Amino acid sequence: xxxxxxxxxxxxxxxxxxxxxxxxxxxxxxxxxxxxxxxxxxxxxxxxxxxxxxxxxxxxxxxxxxxxxxxxxxxxxxxxxx
Amino acid sequence: xxxxxxxxxxxxxxxxxxxxxxxxxxxxxxxxxxxxxxxxxxxxxxxxxxxxxxxxxxxxxxxxxxxxxxxxxxxxxxxxxxxxxxxxxxxxxxxxxxxxxxxxxxxxxxxxxxxxxxxxxxxxxxxxxxxxxxxxxxxxxxxxxxxxxxx
Numbered sequence: 136x137x138x139x140x141x142x143x144x145x146x147x148x149x150x151x152x153x154x155x156x157x158x159x160x161x162x163x164x165x166x167x168x169x170x171x172x173x174x175x176x177x178x179x180x181x182x183x184x185x186x187x188x189x190x191x192x193x194x195x196x197x198x199x200x201x202x203x204x205x206x207x208x209x210x211x212x213x214x215x216x217x
Numbered sequence: 218x219x220x221x222x223x224x225x226x227x228x229x230x231x232x233x234x235x236x237x238x239x240x241x242x243x244x245x246x247x248x249x250x251x252x253x254x255x256x257x258x259x260x261x262x263x264x265x266x267x268x269x270x271x272x273x274x275x276x277x278x279x280x281x282x283x284x285x286x287x288x289x290x291x292x293x294x295x296x297x298x299x300x301x302x303x304x305x306x307x308x309x310x311x312x313x314x315x316x317x318x319x320x321x322x323x324x325x326x327x328x329x330x331x332x333x334x335x336x337x338x339x340x341x342x343x344x345x346x347x348x349x350x351x352x353x354x355x356x357x358x359x360x361x362x363x364x365x366x367x368x
Contacts, residue, residue, distance in 0.1 A: 144272070146270065146272055146342050147270065147342030147344075147353060148342070148344075148353045150270075151353075188272070188274065188275060190274075191274030191275065192274075193275070209272055209274075209275075211272065211275075211340070212342065213355065213356055214337075214338070214339065214340055214341055214342060214356060215341060215342050215343035215344075215353070215354040215355060215356055
């Protein structure tokens with residue numbers, strides 16, 4: 136049910152690690168969402184060099200993120216440049 | 218002052234883009250352009266294919282902000298940024314940057330500034346395929362040093 140899920144988006148090498156460029160998840164606190172993922176992927180997503188964007192807006196810090204239905208959270212590893 | 222900033226998922230013709238840009242800024246005394254293309258080389262390290270991925274909510278807006286910063290910083294008549302995403306082969310154009318200005322130094326600086334920022338700040342992730350397979354490209358230290366020149 137797309138209306139009841141949140142979406143994680145994986146960019147760059149994180150898409151390779153996740154095996155997909157995006158994944159639908161059950162909404163909730165980010166910590167809880169990450170526990171539903173493969174542990175090695177979750178560790179990569181928690182790398183401090185990975186920036187987060189919630190619904191297209193860059194986040195300054197990642198504490199206290201709670202995903203609600205329809206949210207899109209992107210994980211952005213260091214860019215390679217154009 | 219017109220800026221023309223585009224993110225394309227298919228091939229473009231840099232000569233045609235530059236001709237159109239130059240023609241639409243005939244009042245400018247000078248136009249400086251830079252073309253980045255996929256290296257074509259022989260040997261085991263040769264790049265067979267390059268893939269750029271972007272994140273739509275951030276990549277194009279970031280490129281537009283970059284063009285606006287250049288316009289704020291130098292006296293320009295026009296600014297062009299055309300950037301590819303997707304898969305490209307050897308010799309394919311990746312990025313075209315051009316600046317039109319009354320005075321050449323403004324045009325040189327604005328083009329240089331835009332390229333330094335695109336190379337290290339733009340929201341692109343790049344991987345290339347060689348005979349050894351696909352490999353993700355990390356930003357280089359020199360790219361960050363280039364960026365630092367602009368304060």
